[in-house]
Amino acid sequence: IHYMRGFFMRSLMISGHRRLRGMINVQGSKNSVLPVMAAALLTEDKVIIENCPAITDVYHMQKVMQAAGAECDIENDIVTVRSGMLKSAPDEEYCARFRASSLFMGVFLAVCGSFVMPYPGGCNIGSRPLNYHIDGLRSLGAVVEEAGGYIIGYCRKLKGGSYEFPYPSVGALENIILAAVRAEGKTCLTNCAKEPEIVDLCDCLKMMGADIDGAGTGTIIINGKATLHGCRYRVPGDRIAAGTYMAGCAIAGGNICLRGIEPERLTAVSDILQKMGCHLFTDKKSNEIIVMADGRRRAVTSVVTGPYPEFPTDMQAQIMSVLAYSGGCCDIYDNVFENRYNAAGELVRMGAVISVSGGHARVCGRPALKGARVCATDLRCGAALVIAALGADCTIVDGCSYICRGYEDIQRDLEQLGADIKWIPGEELTEDLELQS
Numbered sequence: 001i002h003y004m005r006g007f008f009m010r011s012l013m014i015s016g017h018r019r020l021r022g023m024i025n026v027q028g029s030k031n032s033v034l035p036v037m038a039a040a041l042l043t044e045d046k047v048i049i050e051n052c053p054a055i056t057d058v059y060h061m062q063k064v065m066q067a068a069g070a071e072c073d074i075e076n077d078i079v080t081v082r083s084g085m086l087k088s089a090p091d092e093e094y095c096a097r098f099r100a101s102s103l104f105m106g107v108f109l110a111v112c113g114s115f116v117m118p119y120p121g122g123c124n125i126g127s128r129p130l131n132y133h134i135d136g137l138r139s140l141g142a143v144v145e146e147a148g149g150y151i152i153g154y155c156r157k158l159k160g161g162s163y164e165f166p167y168p169s170v171g172a173l174e175n176i177i178l179a180a181v182r183a184e185g186k187t188c189l190t191n192c193a194k195e196p197e198i199v200d201l202c203d204c205l206k207m208m209g210a211d212i213d214g215a216g217t218g219t220i221i222i223n224g225k226a227t228l229h230g231c232r233y234r235v236p237g238d239r240i241a242a243g244t245y246m247a248g249c250a251i252a253g254g255n256i257c258l259r260g261i262e263p264e265r266l267t268a269v270s271d272i273l274q275k276m277g278c279h280l281f282t283d284k285k286s287n288e289i290i291v292m293a294d295g296r297r298r299a300v301t302s303v304v305t306g307p308y309p310e311f312p313t314d315m316q317a318q319i320m321s322v323l324a325y326s327g328g329c330c331d332i333y334d335n336v337f338e339n340r341y342n343a344a345g346e347l348v349r350m351g352a353v354i355s356v357s358g359g360h361a362r363v364c365g366r367p368a369l370k371g372a373r374v375c376a377t378d379l380r381c382g383a384a385l386v387i388a389a390l391g392a393d394c395t396i397v398d399g400c401s402y403i404c405r406g407y408e409d410i411q412r413d414l415e416q417l418g419a420d421i422k423w424i425p426g427e428e429l430t431e432d433l434e435l436q437s
């Protein structure tokens, strides 16, 4: 119901200047659960996925899987999948709503030998082409063509092959892995993404009997299997949701404990926050991070995003909000997505001093920002505005349906950490709601 509230309420009102304190359990990872749900279609056995976040992207994934003929039930934080006789044309309406629908290309080739898919949706943070996905699937013997906004794929039998990624794309690697685990023979992938979400997907596939070596490194070797079996997999904590709340504490000040998150997945973010004057205490054994912040943040001279383990692009907007309050100027370079500074304009309306030119944003911190009515235009932009509001007077953030795509309940979590944050009725209902109802 959390994410439905985000749709129905659509706006958040935050009264800032309150230090954060307390503890929360971090939600399951959005960018791990989505490929794992797709992987569950690679076996006819039951797959049980635990610690799933209640986010709209999971809901959309469920709809695409059900429309394709699979059983997919969501009960609290448990998703149960039993793949039926899959059709090869996943549901257009839902596929066009989020990026992870692209992962069905690899799965449908492996299971049905074909697919017809509209171009996937997702946040407006860049052109987000699928050329590496398509080239990688072709390297496994598939015929893949694009026509009229659709992608069509066909392959009588996938054969192991080799592919060097021109760029360590997360989604493209996930797609190729999902196809290669059921291909005939050996696949060798190089210049692979090393994100923790790749390790999570491969952990789940290995529990299903897949033969994969090298997950989390630049080279992955897969020996395909004719069939895979069911499993019960628990989704690790969401490193970006955790990073978002750490950044919130860096703005509001205070002392918070985040549970259910592996600290080593956030090293690049922790390093920057420590350089800005936060004190962090991590405990690998109990998977928790404690953040303490007092006084004003120091600026760092630059923040440069890149493939893991470099600073994550998904934390770029949130760190921009922290820098907006810092005692100096910082240059942000997002080298992953070419158009991901949507938060800047809205932060400027709160009094931030930010200039954006091409792939670079320059932030000069101010001692205080003022409350305003601002609007989220993508998932992480929305999260950045919410945490920026923790340091200002009364702020209203519209467009919260974007936030609900990736955060189970940012209002519940921040309120539990001591923030004064409430859902309020926002702009008129959109077609999303008709779809949801």
Ligand code: EPZ
Pocket: 030, 031, 034, 099, 100, 123, 126, 127, 128, 129, 130, 131, 132, 133, 134, 167, 168, 169, 170, 171, 172, 195, 197, 313, 314, 336, 337, 338, 379, 380, 406
């Ligand atoms: C995944 O997106 C994540 N989404 C993104 O998180 C994350 O920002 C991104 O990886 C990078 O870490 C999910 O996992 C659902 P990419 P993905 O393929 O796979 C270019 C969030 O906020 N590219 O690694 O789409 C692409 O345009 C979301 O949770 C091609 O040129 O990212 C981008 O510039 C946002 N051709 C760069 O590579 C391709 O075929 C990285 O994209 C594929 C990608």
